Amino acid sequence: MVKKGCQSRPFPHFLTGNLWLKSRCQGGKSMAAFFRGSQNFLQKFNKHVCFANVSSRAMASKTPVGFIGLGNMGSHMAKNLLKHGYPVFASDIFPESCKEIQDLGAQVLDSPAEIADRADRIITMLPSSPNVIEVYTGLKGILKKVKKGSLLIDSSTIDPSVSKKMAKEAEKMGAVFMDAPVSGGVGAASSGKLTFMVGGLEEEFTAVQELLTCMGTNVVYCGEVGTGQAAKICNNMLLAISMIGTAETMNLGIRLGLDPKLLSKILNMSSGCCWSSDTYNPVPGVMEGVPSASNYQGGFGTTLMAKDLGLAQDTATNTKAAIPLGSLSHQIYRVMCARGYAQKDFSSVFQFLREEENQ
CATH class of the missing domain: 3.40.50.720 (NAD(P)-binding Rossmann-like Domain)
Structure with a gap:
């Protein structure tokens, strides 16, 4: 990802993302x-x-x-x-x-x-x-x-x-x-x-x-072998998408004058509730004991999320699966890595969005 001039580069078109002995003895058991x-x-x-x-x-x-x-x-x-x-x-x-x-x-x-x-x-x-x-x-x-x-x-x-x-x-x-x-x-x-x-x-x-x-x-x-990884890649792609969505939603609500704690409470008793909102909220001050409460330190790094989304992109390409939101999420996390968020928790996408507004 590029650092500064990336705003001038549009996100790419939606992409299809890019077993001692034979392990078994007679009878089928290893x-x-x-x-x-x-x-x-x-x-x-x-x-x-x-x-x-x-x-x-x-x-x-x-x-x-x-x-x-x-x-x-x-x-x-x-x-x-x-x-x-x-x-x-x-x-x-x-x-x-x-x-x-x-x-x-x-x-x-x-x-x-x-x-x-x-x-x-x-x-x-x-x-x-x-x-x-x-x-x-x-x-x-x-x-x-x-x-x-x-x-x-x-x-x-x-x-x-x-x-x-x-x-x-x-x-x-x-x-x-x-x-x-x-x-x-x-x-x-x-x-x-x-x-x-x-x-x-x-x-x-x-x-x-x-x-x-x-x-x-x-x-x-x-x-x-490999199906555990397949399940994990799918889970993390959804996690990235939902975290970005939660960050965007919280940011919009704050811009509209809503108290972030109140908005979070409403979301978590409504159909918009998800893990990113009720367990790992990305907005500082909404929850204790999560990375957003400590300047996004610890947790699951943005670099690792970008890596996992890259795996999703590659496997989607190989299987010809359409993952438009997964592809876009991958690009966002790559941009974040280039903008100084690499070592911060992936929920720092909220902070990233706020800073984007000021550029």
Whole structure:
């Protein structure tokens, strides 16, 4: 996006936006699922043999989990795994991001490969497709040290085609890759109330669900690898559209002399109510505990929203789906990134609109 002269450039015409062993053994189950099922059977058998040891066996069943990517979302997700009694091996490209989780009891390791050498269940939470590719297939990536039967869960929001590629690469190493992007924002990540959209082998879903319910209240199986990403991309496109609409509506109402808190109250008891208005209002002073109350710091960055809308644009182009409002939202968030809003929360679109009026 251009910085200043962009007003002279009109928004473009509406655009169509731009699975160790074959992952399954005989009978349709993946071998990773078979081994986990056998372990569960033995645990249940031992429960009847020695009831007194049930609690200790339950704790022992919480084998270490690797967690890579300790940003605004990942740090809270890893903390919730610790709260549920899972030993955590953690890693992040920025060492300073590891200090808090280390103080809470996680063991910090230097690389994704080291994580894979120590844990057979790994969760990744990364900013973009290139980051995911590097963390999984790079020189010090997960797949350099991954153990057969490992379960790899990626909660990043990336191109579905990259998820499919990572699943194939993991399959070659005898591991299983599942995509499980999230929705709910930093608040839900902190409180353990995220929604997970899961794609991959259905017989692996129970094992995935065991971990994800430590971090979220809704864990939904969407279908084959990549469908979790598809659901997330659709959700975030709608979120962007509704946030822009809420910002425009609030701004218009204020210009017409309405008190913003009153207008928000009316919207939230009327047909215009949406998450952007009743949970994440973009107008400063209307709600507490949201980015608009702290100069749009924290939350979900404008850069990330622009990235997700780019994914929607690309997948829409590939599937010949018409997304006129999604395309326009993409352009708006790109302009915002070029105008100094890149590191602010995406709800800063309200502030952006106000500044546009003064130019």
